[in-house]
Each structure stands twice: as structure tokens, then as C-alpha cells.
Amino acid sequence: MRILPSGRSLLVAFALVALTVGAYLAARNTSMFAVQKVEVTGARPAVVERVDAALAPLEGMSLLSLDAAAIDRRLRGLPDVSLVSYDRAFPHTAKIVVSAERPVAVLRKGSQAWLVTERGRVLQELEDPSGWSLPRIWIADAAVPGGGDVLDAEEGLAPSLLLGRVLSADERFFERVAEARAAEEGELMLVLRTGTEVRLGAADDLPLQLAVAGRVLDLVGSEVQYVDVSVPERAVAQ
Numbered sequence: 001m002r003i004l005p006s007g008r009s010l011l012v013a014f015a016l017v018a019l020t021v022g023a024y025l026a027a028r029n030t031s032m033f034a035v036q037k038v039e040v041t042g043a044r045p046a047v048v049e050r051v052d053a054a055l056a057p058l059e060g061m062s063l064l065s066l067d068a069a070a071i072d073r074r075l076r077g078l079p080d081v082s083l084v085s086y087d088r089a090f091p092h093t094a095k096i097v098v099s100a101e102r103p104v105a106v107l108r109k110g111s112q113a114w115l116v117t118e119r120g121r122v123l124q125e126l127e128d129p130s131g132w133s134l135p136r137i138w139i140a141d142a143a144v145p146g147g148g149d150v151l152d153a154e155e156g157l158a159p160s161l162l163l164g165r166v167l168s169a170d171e172r173f174f175e176r177v178a179e180a181r182a183a184e185e186g187e188l189m190l191v192l193r194t195g196t197e198v199r200l201g202a203a204d205d206l207p208l209q210l211a212v213a214g215r216v217l218d219l220v221g222s223e224v225q226y227v228d229v230s231v232p233e234r235a236v237a238q
Helices: 007-028 045-058 068-075 154-169 206-220
Strands: 037-041 081-089 093-100 103-109 112-117 122-125 136-138 177-182 188-192 197-201 226-228
Touching (some): 045 068, 068 081, 103 154, 112 154, 136 154, 154 177, 154 188, 154 206, 206 226
Antiparallel strands (some): 081 093, 103 112, 112 122, 177 188, 188 197
8 A cells, every 4th residue: 555645746746836836926926916996994984085095005015915014004194093804805906994983082281282082092182272172181190192092091091981982872962061070989070061060970871871961951951060960860950
């Protein structure tokens, strides 16, 4: 019985491997599978438009050379955008799915200002924050990381996360908010543009709390000092 493959079989196998590798390298280095179209999904049209512009240099690159690192390099200028997945639709299309964070606040520290997202990510420093109508988050001594990084101090991070949840739960209520704060022991608070405080406690049931706060304000008017909905079943206004 023959246990080892014959020399002829080995030569044929090596030849097939060599042909496969050669064909792959040829395809990788020629326009056979050059990217002619980049399809971006997963975000709002305005974001997709920015991503399209950032990924335009990928056109002409071989699909076989395309990888997550190449895409991430092109997205570095968009700190609010991250790659979710990508796929190659041969012969000429790159399909890319991204996610984008929404700006929810202007972070203030003295005269300095930064734009931050719903996940507490710093997008950019702002020279003129007056042009932004987003709610403010004021911090005192905490350091602010560079663009693209996430806030690590709770006095900035917790209000950012809260505002992101408010925006998702009730966009109309979000538009009424002038400021968000994180008080002691995890107590969260919104300050409306009328000056009324909305005290949320730990904001464990935020959609219900916002609905109750809105109803109370409709009944008592917007000139009250505060509405406490930390326990929404026993809301208090003063």
C-alpha cells in the first residue's frame, strides 16, 4: 500500500498552490477588483455624506487590500463616527456600516468649551460656544481629554449620558433643557430654559419621569423653582 503521496501528486499540489497565490497577488495588485463604489449605511444622511467624503480615497484600492485598519484610518477625522462592519461585494463595491454619536451638550470649564456626544465623547474644542444652542454642562476641576476621547470624570460624563437618554426618550423635552448636572451621590438634574430644575434622582425610569415632569409643568406652569420626579409616582413641585 502507498502511504505517502507520490512525487507527481506533490508536484501537482504545489503547482496549484503557486497558481492560487500568484492569482491572488495579481488580483491584489491590479484593477481587477478595484473599488469603484462605496456604500455606507447605519447613520443619518448628513453623517453618511461626511463618511462618503472621508472614504472617497478608497476608490481605486483593491477590494482584496481593503481591511478595517484602512477604513479606520480614513475615519479618524470624524471622531463621532465608528466602524461597525465592512464587506466586499465583488467585483467593485465596498459595503460599510458605521455608527454615529449625536452631539448633546456644550461642555464648559471657565472660558473654554467643547462639544460632547451622548456617550460623553469629546468631538472638538469650540472657539465660540454661543453659536450652539445645546444644553450646557459645567465642570470645575476635572481635566478634559482630547478630541475623540471619552470624558472620565463623572461630573462631565454622567450629565452627557443623561442628555443622550433624554434626547432618545423625548426630543421635545430635550429642546427645553438648558443645563444638566450631576449632584452628590449620583443625583441627576436638568435645568430648563425657564430656570426650573427637574430633579431626577438616579433617573432609573427616565421616560416616565420626563412624562410626569412635563405633565406637572403643564398643570402648575413653568415658573416653579423645581419639580422633583425622583419618585415619579409622588412628584413634588415648588
